Amino acid sequence: MRWLVIPKSTRLQLIVNAAAYIAVDRAEEEHDLASRINADAPGVLAEVVEALGALLVHYSTDYVFDGSGDAPWQEADTPGPVNHYGASKLAGERRIQDSGCRHLIFRTSWVYAARGSNFLATMARLMRERDALQVIDDQVGAPTGAELIADVTAHAIRQTLSDSSKQGLYNLAAGGETSWLGHARHASAQLPARYQQAGKRLRSNHASLAARGKPSTCRTQVFPRRKQTMT
Secondary structure, three states: OOOOOOOOOOOOOEEEEOOOOOOOOHHHOOHHHHHHHHHHHHHHHHHHHHHHOOEEEEEEEHHHOOOOOOOOEOOOOOOOOOOHHHHHHHHHHHHHHHHOOEEEEEEEOOEEOOOOOOHHHHHHHHHHHOOOOEEEOOOEEOOEEHHHHHHHHHHHHHHHHHOHHHOEEEEOOOOOOEEHHHHHHHHHHOOOHHHHHHHHHHHHHOOOOOOOOOOEEEOOOOOOOOOOOEO
């Protein structure tokens, strides 16, 4: 049963839905929870937004694609999620589109920020804690900062509120591309000098280990998660 009560006197122009179930691997075991958060909840919000004549901003993911091929994904490309997380996010997109509400849906990619849980922050922490790390280098994507996403969102909202033709589905990712290994090496470069020096000593004393701040390579088979660049 779903309940979302909005007073009749409410005058809303905008609802931003930044909530999501993002535990990609655990979603394979928690299908119902992932679907409720990533598909059902956006659907309910879309119904409310449609009734109020407002605008809904929603964030999706590049996991709606299957990760095949070498070319960047376009908005018009056919989705094909390979896991339940991607499927639940795609279902959320479609619930919003089918509602008829005004909307902006942004598919993001490899999101990172100074706060919160994300790959860049995790790598920085692990490099301080461990003597060696293995990071895959055969998956390529476009790391996208939360600040960039917020900035683009603000501009898009402003334009769409004054011109409804701007609404729709957009791939929102930074330019360029890198592998997870390249992304981790970027994290290494941001570490304080004392950790980089510790990494050099480890490399000298333990030749078989990757130095702290210099992650070594492993392949997708070791860490099987598929990602890809979008434009």
